[in-house]
Amino acid sequence: MGSGFSQSGGECPRLRPERLDRYSTRYSLMATRTRAKAEVRTGAGKGKGGRRPPVRVKSGPEIPLLPVAVGGILLALLIGMIVYIVVNNRPAPTPAVVAGIPCDRLEHTQVHYHAALRIMYQGALTPIPGGIGIQGGEQTPSCYYWLHVHSTSPDVIHVESPASQTFTLGQFFDVWNTWSKSNGEPAQRLDATHVATFTLTPSQKLAIYIDLGDGKGAQLYTGDPRAIVLKNHEVITVEIAPPDGNPPPAFTFPSGL
Numbered sequence: 001m002g003s004g005f006s007q008s009g010g011e012c013p014r015l016r017p018e019r020l021d022r023y024s025t026r027y028s029l030m031a032t033r034t035r036a037k038a039e040v041r042t043g044a045g046k047g048k049g050g051r052r053p054p055v056r057v058k059s060g061p062e063i064p065l066l067p068v069a070v071g072g073i074l075l076a077l078l079i080g081m082i083v084y085i086v087v088n089n090r091p092a093p094t095p096a097v098v099a100g101i102p103c104d105r106l107e108h109t110q111v112h113y114h115a116a117l118r119i120m121y122q123g124a125l126t127p128i129p130g131g132i133g134i135q136g137g138e139q140t141p142s143c144y145y146w147l148h149v150h151s152t153s154p155d156v157i158h159v160e161s162p163a164s165q166t167f168t169l170g171q172f173f174d175v176w177n178t179w180s181k182s183n184g185e186p187a188q189r190l191d192a193t194h195v196a197t198f199t200l201t202p203s204q205k206l207a208i209y210i211d212l213g214d215g216k217g218a219q220l221y222t223g224d225p226r227a228i229v230l231k232n233h234e235v236i237t238v239e240i241a242p243p244d245g246n247p248p249p250a251f252t253f254p255s256g257l
Contacts, residue, residue, distance in 0.1 A: 094143075095135050095145075095182075098175050099171040099174040099175065100171070101145050101171060101174075102145070103133075103144060104146075106144070107144050107158075108161055109160070110161065110163060111164055112161075113159050113232035114153075114157065115157045115159065115230040115231060115232065115233070115234040115235075115236065116155055116157070116233075116234070116235040116236065116253065117169070117172070117236050118237045118238070118251060119195060119196060119198075120237060120238070121195075121198055122240060122242065122243065123243045123245060127154050128196075129149070130149055130152075131148075131149065131179075133145035133147055133149060133175045133176070134150075135179070135182070138151060144160070145175045146167070147175050153253075153257055155251070156257060157172055157230060159230055166229055167230045168226060168228060168230065169230065170227065170228075173189065173190040173196075173226070191225075192206065195238050200240060204241065204242070207239040207241050207244060207246070208222075208236070208237070208239070209236075209237040209239070210228065211235040211237075212234055217247060218247045218248050
């Protein structure tokens, strides 16, 4: 077979067959290891294009939607009920004190008497409305002003106070005005040119009569109508004339008043 040469120019000794087999085996092992390292570096085994296959997340048990939805609805209803109870059980705001007269939850009995008020417009009686000064309505009253009117006794002002005090017709009209506006009704005024919702024209005049029940009958009053003091079984007639109703028609207090 061929001959080899050494670096010194001499002939190289030939490899024995067994050594050649060992050399081939060692070379194959080295080549295999080199390929394996190269595959690791280049991402071999990562799938197409050298990418790793996506990692599958292990999903947990599925949550049933129907119980969750029902629970959410029940929770919303519960919150709504709580809000409704809180809102409807809040204490109602206390009505304002009017002309020094508060609105109390109960009627007072310490001082209790009655005066009558009649309004006549051009000869016709105009009844004053029931419920004046009773906030919340007569069926479900929330409070009573010390000056108020019950529908069961038309045109009668109930004076009910916790202590003896002087009240005037002007104070009653202030209570009436506040009560009327709180119920969406027109303003109620009393002055030289206004009586309740009536406004006097230049051709009209205001005439006021007071009957104290002392047997003297109705007497003409020429002062400020707002300053008239309310007294027990007093009858006050406010007329817008003409025609002049002198003397005004008589008034009888209901039984028991």
